Amino acid sequence: MNRILVLFCMTWIALLPSVGMAQIDGEFVKPRTGKFLLKNATVVTVTKGTLSNASVLLENGKIIGVGASLPSEGAEIIDCSGLFIYPGMIDGGTRLGLVEVSSVPETVDYSDVGNVTPNMQALTTVNPNSEAIGVTRVSGVTTVLTVPSGGLFPGTAALINLNGYTPDQMYGGFKAVAMTFPSSGRRGRFDRRSEEDIKEDGEKALKEANEIWDNAKSYLELKKSGAELSYFPEMEQLSKVLSGELPLLIEVNAASDILSAIQWVEGKNIKVIFTGVAEGWRVAEQIAKAKIPVVTGPVQDLPTRQSDRYDTPYANAGKLAKAGVKVALRTDEEENVRNLPFHAAFAAAYGLGKEEAWKAVTINPAEIFGVADQYGSVEVGKKANLIVSTGDPFETRSQILHVFIDGYRIPLSNRHIRLYQEFLERSPGLKAN
Amino acid sequence: MKKLFYLLLAFFGLGCNFSQAQVQKGSVLIKNATVLTVTKGNLESADVLVQNGIITQIGKNITAPTGVQAIDATGKYLMPGIIDAHSHVALDVVNEASAPITSEVRMKDVVNPFEIGIYRALAGGVTVSHAMHGSANVVGGQNATLKHRWGAKDPADIIMQDAPRTIKFALGENPTRVHGRGNGIQPRSRMGVEAVIRNGFNEALQYKKAWETYAAAKNTKGNTLTPPAYNERLQTLADILDGKIIIHCHSYRADEIYMLINVAKDFNIKKLVFQHTNEGFKVAPEIAEYTMGASVFADWWAYKMEVYYSTAFNAAILQRNGAITSINSDSAELIRHLYHEAAKTQRYGGLTDDEALAMITINPAKQLGIEDKVGSIEVGKQADLVIFDSHPLSSYAVPQMTFVDGIKYFDVVADKDDQRQLVSATEMVEPIFLRANEEAHRCMQDVEIFLDAFDVAFLKEKH
Numbered sequence: 001m002n003r004i005l006v007l008f009c010m011t012w013i014a015l016l017p018s019v020g021m022a023q024i025d026g027e028f029v030k031p032r033t034g035k036f037l038l039k040n041a042t043v044v045t046v047t048k049g050t051l052s053n054a055s056v057l058l059e060n061g062k063i064i065g066v067g068a069s070l071p072s073e074g075a076e077i078i079d080c081s082g083l084f085i086y087p088g089m090i091d092g093g094t095r096l097g098l099v100e101v102s103s104v105p106e107t108v109d110y111s112d113v114g115n116v117t118p119n120m121q122a123l124t125t126v127n128p129n130s131e132a133i134g135v136t137r138v139s140g141v142t143t144v145l146t147v148p149s150g151g152l153f154p155g156t157a158a159l160i161n162l163n164g165y166t167p168d169q170m171y172g173g174f175k176a177v178a179m180t181f182p183s184s185g186r187r188g189r190f191d192r193r194s195e196e197d198i199k200e201d202g203e204k205a206l207k208e209a210n211e212i213w214d215n216a217k218s219y220l221e222l223k224k225s226g227a228e229l230s231y232f233p234e235m236e237q238l239s240k241v242l243s244g245e246l247p248l249l250i251e252v253n254a255a256s257d258i259l260s261a262i263q264w265v266e267g268k269n270i271k272v273i274f275t276g277v278a279e280g281w282r283v284a285e286q287i288a289k290a291k292i293p294v295v296t297g298p299v300q301d302l303p304t305r306q307s308d309r310y311d312t313p314y315a316n317a318g319k320l321a322k323a324g325v326k327v328a329l330r331t332d333e334e335e336n337v338r339n340l341p342f343h344a345a346f347a348a349a350y351g352l353g354k355e356e357a358w359k360a361v362t363i364n365p366a367e368i369f370g371v372a373d374q375y376g377s378v379e380v381g382k383k384a385n386l387i388v389s390t391g392d393p394f395e396t397r398s399q400i401l402h403v404f405i406d407g408y409r410i411p412l413s414n415r416h417i418r419l420y421q422e423f424l425e426r427s428p429g430l431k432a433n
Numbered sequence: 434m435k436k437l438f439y440l441l442l443a444f445f446g447l448g449c450n451f452s453q454a455q456v457q458k459g460s461v462l463i464k465n466a467t468v469l470t471v472t473k474g475n476l477e478s479a480d481v482l483v484q485n486g487i488i489t490q491i492g493k494n495i496t497a498p499t500g501v502q503a504i505d506a507t508g509k510y511l512m513p514g515i516i517d518a519h520s521h522v523a524l525d526v527v528n529e530a531s532a533p534i535t536s537e538v539r540m541k542d543v544v545n546p547f548e549i550g551i552y553r554a555l556a557g558g559v560t561v562s563h564a565m566h567g568s569a570n571v572v573g574g575q576n577a578t579l580k581h582r583w584g585a586k587d588p589a590d591i592i593m594q595d596a597p598r599t600i601k602f603a604l605g606e607n608p609t610r611v612h613g614r615g616n617g618i619q620p621r622s623r624m625g626v627e628a629v630i631r632n633g634f635n636e637a638l639q640y641k642k643a644w645e646t647y648a649a650a651k652n653t654k655g656n657t658l659t660p661p662a663y664n665e666r667l668q669t670l671a672d673i674l675d676g677k678i679i680i681h682c683h684s685y686r687a688d689e690i691y692m693l694i695n696v697a698k699d700f701n702i703k704k705l706v707f708q709h710t711n712e713g714f715k716v717a718p719e720i721a722e723y724t725m726g727a728s729v730f731a732d733w734w735a736y737k738m739e740v741y742y743s744t745a746f747n748a749a750i751l752q753r754n755g756a757i758t759s760i761n762s763d764s765a766e767l768i769r770h771l772y773h774e775a776a777k778t779q780r781y782g783g784l785t786d787d788e789a790l791a792m793i794t795i796n797p798a799k800q801l802g803i804e805d806k807v808g809s810i811e812v813g814k815q816a817d818l819v820i821f822d823s824h825p826l827s828s829y830a831v832p833q834m835t836f837v838d839g840i841k842y843f844d845v846v847a848d849k850d851d852q853r854q855l856v857s858a859t860e861m862v863e864p865i866f867l868r869a870n871e872e873a874h875r876c877m878q879d880v881e882i883f884l885d886a887f888d889v890a891f892l893k894e895k896h
Contacts, residue, residue, distance in 0.1 A: 103606075
């Protein structure tokens with residue numbers, strides 16, 4: 001009797017999950033970690049050449065082996081015969097996670113009120129569940145810099161991996177204060193300022209920048225001397241740039257502005273990265289001489305001047321690299337960061353070359369952001385951020401078959417894919433009432 | 434004597450101008466290319482002969498007739514000129530946002546042949562673009578189909594005169610924001626959008642009937658009927674009902690697409706193409722059955738609420754359901770690499786090369802009613818052609834030469850960098866445009882004066 005009762009209870013307990021889940025159908029595939037052996041692929045390491053018939057072993061979020069014969073004990077084996085392994089791509093400048101629907105202000109979090117807000121933290125506002133993150137990572141982009149924009153010092157950018165449930169789980173170990181260098185360019189047809197006004201606005205903004213900089217300098221000196229300072233979060237954050245703790249990301253695009261920015265930086269003894277740099281090709285030598293690394297893009301963009309050759313934005317990265325500038329690429333996108341490989345392909349075709357283009361979306365941004373010990377190539381000891389594809393991921397006809405971020409195997413699904421699965425063959429189809 | 438000669442020449446030239454659209458036509462032989470005909474398969478190392486703007490021969494070992502230049506395209510790819518079914522390039526004005534229905538306005542009146550965007554499009558292999566009215570109104574203006582004859586000074590010379598009439602409609606957020614929220618008149622909702630269209634067509638039916646009644650009575654004895662007042666706006670709507678104009682409708686959500694399909698059924702309208710159509714995939718069987726298909730973005734989404742539930746697989750789903758599908762730009766930037774946008778249908782849905790190429794050639798040609806003239810490499814068609822250095826669906830492909838009517842308008846090697854045809858005499862320093870998104874996306878251009886400052890801020894999302 002007792003045994004029957006136990007059996008009865010056991011059966012009920014066993015059935016419980018299915019009873020409790022009665023309204024839910026289907027299975028949800030989650031990212032999962034473990035020990036994985038990606039076997040017999042062509043491995044494009046980026047830093048150490050291309051290895052054929054090689055395997056990559058991943059454990060605890062790290063790459064623990066790259067080579068011909070690796071031990072498979074305890075590892076889930078993924079046969080990669082005929083496939084290619086690349087490091088996950090890094091986008092050097094996005095708004096990913098900071099905006100959901102651009103035209104709905106309630107979902108736009110990349111800029112705040114005020115001209116000087118360096119203490120605004122992109123990392124705080126990153127939404128780990130943004131639809132765009134799932135849409136992006138299946139393209140092979142595994143890591144992005146997400147950057148606030150707007151005023152003179154709009155906030156602090158953060159490097160994030162595209163997996164995790166909290167911003168801290170996503171954080172990639174690099175932050176930098178963003179600065180919008182006073183611009184002499186027009187923002188488009190709506191911008192109907194006179195040439196004098198543009199010049200005046202630029203001078204005024206630079207003067208303001210200098211005043212703020214001087215204040216930050218005094219703040220830092222007082223801080224160093226142990227003075228008791230009142231709460232001043234903006235200056236606190238800027239002083240970290242002055243002290244060298246955080247680099248300064250300077251958004252600068254017009255040629256003359258780039259030269260002013262080089263001059264402005266000179267003697268400041270801070271870590272600087274230029275971003276945008278749309279007209280960099282006009283002053284590539286000077287940028288190279290100043291030894292300032294560049295995150296440029298979007299590549300698929302319009303020329304800045306009517307008289308420019310049609311392909312100047314495509315060719316910009318190549319010309320910068322040729323002059324000796326360290327170049328990383330960015331999309332400057334939110335929902336379409338997934339196009340990074342295609343921007344890279346255009347840069348490659350118009351002068352950068354495939355090999356340099358790959359570096360510009362992997363090891364170069366890693367080095368520029370000071371995280372090359374963790375990111376940017378397929379090497380033992382680095383973070384397990386990598387992708388497996390049927391061919392060159394820059395080509396649209398190639399398919400990405402596996403994505404690993406932080407050692408997690410990422411499900412190749414997102415809303416775009418689910419809608420495809422549901423609607424390719426709709427049921428009911430065409431039916432007249 | 435010499436003076437007289439020049440004077441006569443000047444008069445002759447003037448005469449040419451008056452006889453309108455004296456477009457140039459060329460002859461050329463392109464040799465040894467991989468010819469992607471789009472409609473009739475691929476031909477390896479084949480020749481294409483163009484005479485007086487028309488493709489006259491496709492085959493092997495064609496010799497150039499005397500006086501016809503031969504171009505060696507060994508190792509290169511030849512495809513039909515790319516057709517963009519949604520563009521605002523070469524338009525000085527985009528929106529007449531003064532009323533929910535402005536069917537009387539014509540984009541032909543605002544064509545600017547000097548806009549550098551035409552050359553930049555040619556450099557991306559685009560030979561024909563559909564220069565559309567914007568999306569501020571439920572029924573916008575009549576569009577112009579353009580041929581990119583760069584260097585022409587007369588707007589008439591870049592208008593494709595033998596293309597049928599088309600008109601812009603717009604559903605959803607843009608017309609409801611401009612008229613309902615901006616001006617406090619119908620439509621404020623998608624219900625209002627339907628009402629505006631139905632009311633417009635019913636008024637056009639009455640207008641048509643009034644003219645028919647007058648026409649019938651005119652010659653009868655003792656007729657006292659006077660002709661009805663001519664109304665261009667209603668006449669244009671009546672022309673739509675008579676099947677003389679193709680509707681190209683800006684739309685995003687499945688519900689509004691389905692609504693317009695039903696309205697078209699009720700008014701017996703067959704010539705209907707959907708533009709953007711981000712949720713077209715949800716009603717793909719209906720679009721395939723009742724319309725001339727959809728012209729979509731390859732991957733744009735999430736820039737506004739009505740495109741949040743989009744998928745980059747849209748084009749593939751539409752194609753697989755049998756809808757005529759094209760990929761368009763709606764952007765002065767995207768128009769520069771439509772071959773690459775079409776290639777994205779291989780990443781998102783695994784379409785074949787021919788299917789992907791059709792989306793920027795023969796399919797948009799069908800939607801513009803010009804498929805008998807352009808959109809494929811076939812004998813008898815107009816010689817709009819592009820030479821690529823590698824397969825046009827490769828991300829590394831670079832267009833080399835672009836021809837319209839057999840005349841070369843783009844050459845990657847020979848062209849000088851500065852292609853401006855017109856330089857402002859008052860401009861001291863050339864302006865620099867940085868990330869000029871409004872320059873690229875002009876669907877909602879010229880609407881700002883109709884809205885308050887708050888709404889203008891959100892005009893940066895313009896499609």
